[in-house]
Amino acid sequence: MLIRIGAPPRGPRRPCIPAAHQLRLASSVIIAFVLRGCPRVQLSLPLESEMYIEPAAPVAEAPEAEEEEPPAVEKPPPLAGPNVMNVVMVGAECAPWSKTGGLGDVMAALPKALVRRGHRVMVVVPRYENYDNAWETGIRKIYSVFNSNQEVGYFHAFVDGVDYVFVDHPTFHGRGKNIYGGERQEILFRCALLCKAALEAVWHVPCGGITYGDDNLCFIANDWHTALLPVYLQAHYRDYGEMTYARCAFVIHNMAHQGRGPFVESEHLELNEEYRERFRLYDPIGGEHMNVMKAGLECAHRLVAVSKCYAWECQTVEGGWGLHEVIKVNNWKLRGIVNGIDYKEWNPICDEFLTTDGYAHYDVDTLAEGKAKCKAALQKELGLPVDPDAPMLGFIGRLDYQKGVDLIRDNYDYIMGEKCQLVMLGSGRQDLEDALRDMENRNKNQCRGWVGFSNKMAHRITAAADILLMPSRFEPCGLNQLYAMAYGTVPIVHSVGGLRDTVKQYSPFENVGTGWVFERAEANKLRESINNALYTYRQFRDSFRGIQRRGMEQDLTWDNAASIYEEVLVAAKYQW
Numbered sequence: 321m322l323i324r325i326g327a328p329p330r331g332p333r334r335p336c337i338p339a340a341h342q343l344r345l346a347s348s349v350i351i352a353f354v355l356r357g358c359p360r361v362q363l364s365l366p367l368e369s370e371m372y373i374e375p376a377a378p379v380a381e382a383p384e385a386e387e388e389e390p391p392a393v394e395k396p397p398p399l400a401g402p403n404v405m406n407v408v409m410v411g412a413e414c415a416p417w418s419k420t421g422g423l424g425d426v427m428a429a430l431p432k433a434l435v436r437r438g439h440r441v442m443v444v445v446p447r448y449e450n451y452d453n454a455w456e457t458g459i460r461k462i463y464s465v466f467n468s469n470q471e472v473g474y475f476h477a478f479v480d481g482v483d484y485v486f487v488d489h490p491t492f493h494g495r496g497k498n499i500y501g502g503e504r505q506e507i508l509f510r511c512a513l514l515c516k517a518a519l520e521a522v523w524h525v526p527c528g529g530i531t532y533g534d535d536n537l538c539f540i541a542n543d544w545h546t547a548l549l550p551v552y553l554q555a556h557y558r559d560y561g562e563m564t565y566a567r568c569a570f571v572i573h574n575m576a577h578q579g580r581g582p583f584v585e586s587e588h589l590e591l592n593e594e595y596r597e598r599f600r601l602y603d604p605i606g607g608e609h610m611n612v613m614k615a616g617l618e619c620a621h622r623l624v625a626v627s628k629c630y631a632w633e634c635q636t637v638e639g640g641w642g643l644h645e646v647i648k649v650n651n652w653k654l655r656g657i658v659n660g661i662d663y664k665e666w667n668p669i670c671d672e673f674l675t676t677d678g679y680a681h682y683d684v685d686t687l688a689e690g691k692a693k694c695k696a697a698l699q700k701e702l703g704l705p706v707d708p709d710a711p712m713l714g715f716i717g718r719l720d721y722q723k724g725v726d727l728i729r730d731n732y733d734y735i736m737g738e739k740c741q742l743v744m745l746g747s748g749r750q751d752l753e754d755a756l757r758d759m760e761n762r763n764k765n766q767c768r769g770w771v772g773f774s775n776k777m778a779h780r781i782t783a784a785a786d787i788l789l790m791p792s793r794f795e796p797c798g799l800n801q802l803y804a805m806a807y808g809t810v811p812i813v814h815s816v817g818g819l820r821d822t823v824k825q826y827s828p829f830e831n832v833g834t835g836w837v838f839e840r841a842e843a844n845k846l847r848e849s850i851n852n853a854l855y856t857y858r859q860f861r862d863s864f865r866g867i868q869r870r871g872m873e874q875d876l877t878w879d880n881a882a883s884i885y886e887e888v889l890v891a892a893k894y895q896w
């Protein structure tokens with residue numbers, strides 16, 4: 321059956337459970353019990369059926385008999401109870417299948433945390449390449465995108481209790497390394513396609529034999545690439561009496577990217593005049609233009625910024641990037657929620673990248689020995705002198721104006737003069753990539769500038785470094801400082817956005833704090849903090865250990881964030 325959007329379909333549409341899938345459904349409910357300790361209470365029985373046989377999932381190989389169980393690191397969170405709902409999270413990337421930065425981590429971790437609370441959760445992302453563990457559902461639909469018919473397929477994987485649905489279309493293929501690249505209109509086309517396919521996925525993609533349907537449904541759209549979703553939800557469905565019980569929360573991970581273009585390009589979006597007007601923005605940066613994020617902010621039922629401080633900053637001229645007034649007007653529906661850590665992925669006790677090459681696992685009690693081993697292993701791996709006493713400073717991140725890498729570059733001579741080892745990992749802007757290479761070439765005995773994207777290296781630097789530098793000019797939340805603290809690596813951060821919310825300034829007098837926080841994004845301010853950190857590291861090792869320990873002992877799990885997301889989604893349900 322082919323469905324065309326634009327003239328939205330009428331009449332009630334309901335999920336179905338073909339008889340052949342009753343067994344699979346029953347077993348998935350049992351799995352849900354086991355995984356989350358609760359039933360999928362929201363699995364209401366279907367009314368109509370559309371026969372569909374889901375191909376068998378690839379059979380996973382039996383694990384080795386003696387395989388060690390990873391240590392239990394998280395205790396289960398409280399269940400959502402009556403607030404349980406169907407959640408569909410939509411974004412341009414999701415680790416481990418696709419990741420360029422923090423959004424990929426959030427798309428991977430928050431759904432699992434919501435599942436742990438008992439929600440039924442689907443993640444919808446593009447299928448950039450062939451993913452071994454995702455099987456073809458056989459479902460193919462035609463949607464109208466940019467006023468042309470586009471045939472889309474769906475692939476599915478069920479991992480850790482989450483339904484991952486991959487949208488298959490030639491426009492996504494081969495973009496793995498360059499998710500956000502291309503001409504402006506090409507990018508907008510991909511965004512529109514993803515949003516339309518995600519909205520319809522709830523009706524067409526049987527997950528474990530049953531579709532999600534539109535009852536008790538909440539979408540979570542992430543960043544401007546999915547800002548069209550709340551717009552289409554309203555304009556193509558709810559205005560026509562469809563999906564009336566569905567809501568959409570829009571999460572702001574980065575205000576700096578908004579989907580700007582000439583206003584005339586909004587005519588490709590297949591919206592009437594009233595909705596097109598929501599894309600119109602005048603600001604001194606862009607003059608009059610089309611702004612996709614603006615329309616998303618206005619149409620979403622709820623807004624989330626990825627930290628409390630960022631929720632405030634978005635409303636300022638400096639932090640709103642031209643949209644501060646729009647956010648101010650809508651701040652009644654805005655909430656700041658700090659990201660968490662997926663401890664299955666980022667945990668020094670069981671990190672998969674610390675099992676070989678001389679690296680070691682450690683916890684708060686074995687921090688000193690474990691970290692020393694990791695530091696020596698990294699020094700060896702990178703060809704730096706193996707020296708336990710040389711303070712190791714790390715940096716990991718996209719090489720971008722945002723991350724303040726130039727402030728580290730401007731302190732290079734100072735850092736080298738202090739006999740530190742500086743290990744930097746990043747990719748992005750050409751001049752900053754060149755700066756990394758240049759720093760390494762100037763002193764190969766003390767500096768490594770790894771240009772590229774390496775998850776393994778990111779984990780290893782996080783474990784091995786004594787100090788992590790995050791001099792970001794702005795940082796909506798920031799994940800690397802969280803990972804650093806979990807690994808006993810002391811962060812030095814600019815007091816902005818989520819960095820301000822999550823790192824507490826060390827005070828030697830009260831013996832409190834989890835790192836160093838400097839007030840202005842200037843090279844000399846960063847230098848002062850590095851200086852203080854090195855002094856403490858060298859002269860007061862016990863105090864330094866105390867900072868490391870406090871960082872490690874924090875509860876930075878996603879469970880807390882997930883419970884606040886749940887509050888936001890529940891509030892959205894009660895809003896028309």
Ligand SMILES: Nc1ncnc2c1ncn2[C@@H]1O[C@H](COP(=O)(O)OP(=O)(O)O[C@H]2O[C@H](CO)[C@@H](O)[C@H](O)[C@H]2O)[C@@H](O)[C@H]1O
Nearest residue numbers: 421422573717718746747772773774778795796797798799
């Ligand atoms: N070269 C490289 N090799 C390997 N791994 C690399 C890498 N460069 C970056 N990473 C990884 O990408 C992630 C970066 O996360 P951040 O939150 O710091 O940044 P980002 O700015 O992308 O995210 C945006 O969204 C997130 C999520 O909400 C917000 O925390 C953040 O403030 C906002 O800017 C980390 O997992 C990091 O290890």
